[in-house]
Amino acid sequence: MKDYKPSREDRLRALVDVGRSISASLAHEEILAQICTHAARLLDAESAVMTERRELCEDGTSPCLKVVATSPKASIGLGEVLSMEGSLNGRAITQASTLIVNDVMADDRTDLAVATKLGVRQVVISPLLYGDTALGTIFAFNSAEVREFDEGDSEILEAFAAQAAIALHNAHIFETEERRLQELTALRSAQDDNVLQLQSLVRAGMALNSRLSLDDVLQTLLESAREVINARYAALGILDNSGKRLERFLHSAIEPEAVLRMGRWPTGGGTLGIMLRD
Template sequence: MNQQSSDRISNYDDGQARSISNAGIEHLLIEASHILNSDLELQQLLKNVLKILTDYLNAEASAIYLTSYASGGPELFTFTVDGKVINRPHPPTEGIGVAARVIETKSPLMINDFNSEEALKCCVDEKLGLSSRNLVATPIFYKDQLLGVIEVANKKDKTDFSETDLTIMKALSEQIGLAISNAELIQSLRKKNIEIQSLYEVGKLLSGKLELEELLQIIIEQVFNLVKARLATIYLVDPKDGSIREVISMGVPPEYESKLTMKIGEGITGWVAKTGQAAVINNVAENRHYVPLLPETKSEIAVPLLSRGKVIGVFNVESDQLNAYSRDDLELLQTFASQAAISIERDLLYRQSLEQKAFRDELDIARRIQQTFLPKSGPRLLDYDIAGVNIPSEAVGGDYYDFIDIVENQCGIAIADVSGKGMGAALIMATYRASLKAEIRNNFAIRTILAKVNSLLYESINRENYVTAVYGVLDIRNHIFTYSNAGHPPPLLFKANGEVQELTCGGYAVGMFSDSTYEEASIYMGRDDIMLMYTDGVTEARDERGEEFGTNRLRELVLQSRNLSAKEILDKIVDSVNKFRDSSLEADDLTMILIKSIK
């Protein structure tokens, strides 16, 4: 190459070749600095860089490779022979491409003969879309940080690149590094301002009265616009079956919507739900947890939605570009995920409060209905003082007692206890009561009544449920009590002479077996005799040592109190049980009937 051709470069303004001295290079760099700083929008700046490189070096094509484009992954921009600017993610081929070699050595590279560099020539040809003859490349530094590589290829006048060309490239690389750094800073600040504004807007909405779906829709739209997203989805964890279900999404084609449900631990989203740790995957093909949804997905971010340290969902974003996401994107998504979690938690708490209120209302209705099943007071019978008490452990209970008019001089007396507690037990008790009263009206014998009620209940309840009960008829005129005991704690008959009898005649608990039969027996109620019916909530009450109240204490209480009225005796028993019972333990329903003969 002769000296004349080696000292000629094109002028950016008029494109005419001219000789250039050291002073000329300085003037050229001043001119380039003015152009580079005239527009610090990053995209336009890169176009200006590529144009300067091709014009100032009198080259056919140029390229700039950034190791971290706009705080994201590596990206390549090329200025082709036909004047087009193309950009695409393009990590340098390890050890082969020009950018890879310059990055590895951190030194300029000038090639005027590709004969011994066939592999390198293929890379350049593919990248720039030409048949390369020669090339010069230099690294871009800013404050000792390697930002990327600039390249130019093929002198337009078919000559070789010179040391002067290399000097110009080195000088330009310094200016380009400063300009790119400034442009990225400006772009980053603008992005931060937009993010802050978006977060502020969403924050204001959080204090409003938007429905959850509306709020999540706004959040996902903001993220979709701020992050390079092809798809964005908010999932919630269903604690019942361990699945993760989409609640709102953007960018998902209708034919893929059926795939937006997965198990915890399945895919990147499922893995984040399992571990509670965010994941930034800039090449999903290299991640062992990745399960494809959209075939074009290349990068993915997934962050957990946390409520009080527990994962309640996952915010997932996907891109069709490699190396699409940075630490900044992760932090932004985590911030929006926190807002989404707050919205979801607030909505869940609100819905739970509505459900709890509805449940309390239903319980209140059930309690009032159940109260109508119980007698308001004991019957007024000649020669008898009778009282009853029912104290449920919950709003509604599974205990029942009743005084039932049958015929003149006869009173039906019933007490029962359903296995279990709460609403379920109350419903079974309602069924038992209705069946018992229906059979009593048919004037069957007591043993027949219980057998028929048993058959009806056996067909109506689950096998683990049953009812223990005592039903009897008090003949007021003859002072005879005829009864049958269906697996219930035996009523206690306190004779006037101090003897205590247990009334055990009967059969199995009602509803336990389909063909249960029952026996009945009769006792005489003499003057000052007392009969006490009770449920196991009385005798099985436990103190802090785990000791039960027991039948012995119950007997002693009645014997000591037999001179009191029926109601007073029951009140004394209730008071004693409450004082004995450990209040920290779960209580059972407490029901009693006391019949005192006073003839």
């Protein structure tokens, strides 16, 4: 059995590294993975895993724990879901304290299915506490009897748990603010569209009540209609007394070259031609 004890300098250096990462612009996923890596190394553990509490999980269970970070070569993948009920992780959250179990399979609080799947023999688990709220857990484990975890290991893991809780809380704030910004941007865009539509309708109303020529009034109405429905082009054809030929053809946002290719007024083809024939 190993008897590894990290020096005070090792602990401080690891905690300082994580603190710098939290203060830097690293993505929170990188920070959480770094915490797991340091925790596994300083506890001389085979692996370290971090979970985040979810009130409602994809399979409909609630609450549960979702794996959000691991040390390298961990026997569990990101995104996997662990139960809170009837598990050591759940007990650590409920008690808001660190658990040390050096014979997992003999402990009646163990979720035997998960322990067997991961091959956990020894484990130390700390809740991620931000104030009075448990955001998840971090646990380090061995799949074979390496050495017993002790109170010194508990203190180290609790220090990392405190930093992980800060990182997760910051990530939640960032996600909330980003979502709020997206909602405000969408709302502002919708408001801008509404303002443009109202302005177009006002211009159309003013044109109808003005002394503009008929062509000017119709052109204003045409452009207002295009803006209100957010169309790329718009055209207005006015039939003569026979009802078979165009007397006027007005357009909005159609390129001059396209107008020249159509000739003086389009007749017999396209949408207008179909409407005339019908």
